[in-house]
Amino acid sequence: MAGHSKWANIKHRKAAQDAKRGKLFTKHIREITVAAREGGGDLDSNAALRIAVDKALGVNMTRDTVERAIKRGTGDLEGVNYEDMTYEGYAPCGIAVLVECSSDNKNRIVAEVRHAFSKYNGSLGTSGSVAYMFTSLGVIEMAEGADEEQVMEVALEAGADDIVTHEDGTVEVTCPPAEYVALMGAFEQAGMAVANSEVTKRAENEIALSQDDAEKVMKLIDALEDLDDVVEVFSNADFPESAFEAQS
Structure with missing residues (x-):
């Protein structure tokens, strides 16, 4: 589809x-x-x-x-020990935000995340307040010119959930995170080129934003992404394309 x-x-x-x-x-x-x-x-x-x-x-x-x-x-090399942690909250306009971090100082990163939410008119929530809105999944984007039928055949046999052909002609395969490595291996064995792939989180339902509201939400997300210990930031915002043009 x-x-x-x-x-x-x-x-x-x-x-x-x-x-x-x-x-x-x-x-x-x-x-x-x-x-x-x-x-x-x-x-x-x-x-x-x-x-x-x-x-x-x-x-x-x-x-x-x-x-x-x-x-x-x-442990074969000495180094700082990092701990994974996730923070949840809301950006302006009720946008849900999930912040994944990896830090050697939990007190520092929670203070920095809380400050970013406060500064840009958001609010840091409690554990579980927005996480339920997101689904973890593996996403594999096939290289341009991929045969959709071949992609479907290989993907479904290797545990994919869905295959989608997008408006720009790219073919995207999604799967449970546990099947991601096997799926990547199946495409490799079939000699099929992958353009991009990752295990990520996506909101089940997105909220469309106006240009003005998008800029407000982006200020918070940008501030969070700029923190040294932040690895990924996810939201359920549906940004207008003009918002990215204004940012570039």
């Missing part, structure tokens, strides 16, 4: 986010380190680590840097 412009919205948002993140590598290193610490350094048996490494390589991180991050997580 044909996808709606939501996918373009997500891509615009992520492109704007990545373009302004001078500390992107640091965030990926932390994600790899935490995954290795919690599940071990074997990519084949640690799906979270495999996902983190794929994301890091996708932004051109060197394999040497990746391997050092894994060794730091498994």
Whole structure:
């Protein structure tokens, strides 16, 4: 089935986010380190680590840097110990916001997150206040020119939930997070190129925003993303494309 412009919205948002993140590598290193610490350094048996490494390589991180991050997580190298934590709250206009962090100082990051919410007219909520609005899923975007029938055949056999052809011609496959590594392996074995992939969270229902309201919400999200210990920020905002043009 044909996808709606939501996918373009997500891509615009992520492109704007990545373009302004001078500390992107640091965030990926932390994600790899935490995954290795919690599940071990074997990519084949640690799906979270495999996902983190794929994301890091996708932004051109060197394999040497990746391997050092894994060794730091498994204790083979000395380093700071990071802990994963998630904060929930609301941006202006009742927009739900989920903030995933990795920090060596829980008191510092909660103070910084609370300050950002307060400064930009949001409010930090309690655990569970907005998390239920989001679904975790693996998302795989096939390279341009992919054969939709072949994608469907491989994807459904490997545990995919849905295959969507979007307005720009790209084919997107979604799956449960637990099936992500197997699905990526199936596409690799079939010789099919993947353009982008990640395990992420998406809101089940989005709230469309006007240009003015979008700018208010973006100020908070940008402030959160600029925090050193913040890894990802998710919201249920449906931003107008003009909001990204104004930001660039």
